[in-house]
Amino acid sequence: MQRNILTLLILGALIVAAALLAQFMGIRLYERIATTMFVSMILVLGLQVFMGNSGILSFAHIGFMGVGAYTSAVLSIPDRMKGMALPDLYPILENVQLSPYLTILIGGLVAALVAAVLSYPLMRLSDAAAVITSFALLVVLHTILTHWSAVTNGPRTLFGIPEATSLWLACGAAVAALLGALFFKESRTGQLLRASRDDEVAAAAIGVKIVKLRWLAFILAALFAGIGGALWGHFVTSFSPRAFYLKETFLILSMLVIGGANTVTGAVIGTLIVTFAYEALRTLEATINEAGIMADQVIGLTEIVLALAMIAVLSLRPGGLFPAREIGTLLTLKRRTGEKP
Amino acid sequence: MDFAIQFIINVLSLGGAYALMALGLVLVYGILKLVNFAYGELIMVAGYTMHLVGGSPLPWLVMAAVGVVMAMVAGLATDYVAFRPVRAKSVTAVLITSFAFSTLLQNAALLFISPRPRSVPLPEIFSQSVMIAGVSTPMRDIITIVAAVVLLGLFAWLMQKTVLGIAMRAAATNFTMARMLGVPANLIISSAFAISGFLAGVVGILWIGRIGTVAPGIGLEPLLIAFIACVIGGMRSLQGAVLGGFILAFIDTTLNYTLSQDLLKFRDAFTFSLVILILLWRPDGLMKGPASGQRT
Secondary structure (H helix, E strand, O other): OHHHHHHHHHHHHHHHHHHHHHHHHOOHHHHHHHHHHHHHHHHHHHHHHHHHHHOOOOOOHHHHHHHHHHHHHHHHOOHHHHHHHOOOOOHHHHOOOOOHHHHHHHHHHHHHHHHHHHHHHHHHOOHHHHHHHHHHHHHHHHHHHHHOHHHHOOOOOEOOOOOOOOHHHHHHHHHHHHHHHHHHHHOHHHHHHHHHHHOHHHHHHOOOOHHHHHHHHHHHHHHHHHHHHHHHHHHHOOEOHHHOOHHHHHHHHHHHHHHOOOOHHHHHHHHHHHHHHHHHHHHHHHHHHHHOOOOOOOOOHHHHHHHHHHHHHHHHOOOOOOOOOOHHHHHHHHHOOOOOO | OHHHHHHHHHHHHHHHHHHHHHHHHHHHHHHHOOOOOOHHHHHHHHHHHHHHHHHOOOOHHHHHHHHHHHHHHHHHHHHHHHHHHHOOOOHHHHHHHHHHHHHHHHHHHHHHOOOOOEEOOOOHHHHOEEEEOOEEEEHHHHHHHHHHHHHHHHHHHHHHHOHHHHHHHHHHHOHHHHHHOOOOHHHHHHHHHHHHHHHHHHHHHHHHHHHOEEOHHHHHHHHHHHHHHHHHHOOOOHHHHHHHHHHHHHHHHHHHHHOOHHHHOOHHHHHHHHHHHHHHHOOOOOOOOOOOOOOO
């Protein structure tokens, strides 16, 4: 228990320190980067809740981010903008205009609801079949977001979303997500689920209802993703369905994998490291492009380096930087001599 | 009658291409339990190789052969980069590395070639049509059907009659036992990746022959198709992959003819929902294939 509190304190302090740093640097760009990072962190923590505890890779996560972002956007776009932003909107929704702070929560709940309805039968599957169905689910969600013009404005950009996400709102949400992920991991559900991850047959033999537990974790993960998506929507204020597909899936996955999917610490540290590397590489790309060294625009460098980093981490240290123990546990173990880490 | 012939030719040519794609994916999955996300990029590699050698005076068939060989090389590279370092570790690690390798190849194409589509040299015959029983049919459909028949026949012969094929089937059934009986593991795995690359290369040329250009994201659609076909047919059965390819072509063609324009946009959502349903009904696909042992 003490170790978990220590983990929570250290990681929470890291998150708040990042926010403070971004604010006191006084550069608008850094604030934007930090806000985006907190949104990513919420998504990565959500993915960790499902993947870390159940041991099953899910590709559908970003799809639920999209569901949350669009739900919150549709419910909060001001009346006078709605006609322009969503010309085909159903009449019943035309006069709905709620506070963005409320719709962010609703976005999360709707994503969780969609996940609850769609995913229960999928949780029976393991390994390759589970991965391919989650991939299929991502494609289904993406296709629907791209073509359901009435609610999403089709493949075009949806604009006019009120700005509501500040640095500190995102920071607070990230801390809440951290709390949620740690709490879930240590809850009875989380512990039983991890038992099933380590040995499915043995866990089933002692009466663990694996399908139901996975389902609960999946719903919680979708809730995180939905809230993350809604926060992001109210931060950038205009987006299109393209923002919720494979490139983002890759980014989120690289954060979790590099940090270590099995621990909450891994999710948080992975997000910090990858965001830092990503921004540094993007700056490098922009510098090369401005200097005009290459004939064409340099794009894709960031992804190449991230992909290489992911492959390197997986072959050298397959569990990521924090493969099994949370940072609080590691620190308490080090202080006591004689106990092996 | 005309309609029926057109429908049959569509299903056969699409199905042939789909079946070859699925076969390449299932071959690797059967032996290694590796869902190869970088499979679509092999098609991209074949396309870009054709684009790069496009200016040379080589005959087209030689260019195509170079494209196929490069796809095989890329297939082997998948083995060395994405699979060997992590194969003793978890299934998830293998999956993620293949996903990372796919991203790597795509972005390498973005960075070193161009984000915009590039033209691929194609012989005249790809744009010609012939009349079959009063229906104007593009030659490329006929070429696809012929290529599929020839390659499927060749593949069946390879798997049934040659030592390599028998060893690969043995490895797919029980890898550990096959190794104990003296089947060289690395050679079998490399051959599987090379054959998988070969199939992807040929399909790539037929696929790109429909569009005439190659772009970095071109591998996604064939990859999705191969996924669905495998899942429908059965991830462990080679016959299942072929069957899955033709079933998927039948479903796609039928949806194309029957859905209204409004709903056609959602075609992928329909087909993928179907995949989810089939997996729920039969988690192993329609054809079961050999019971598989542990990987490595």
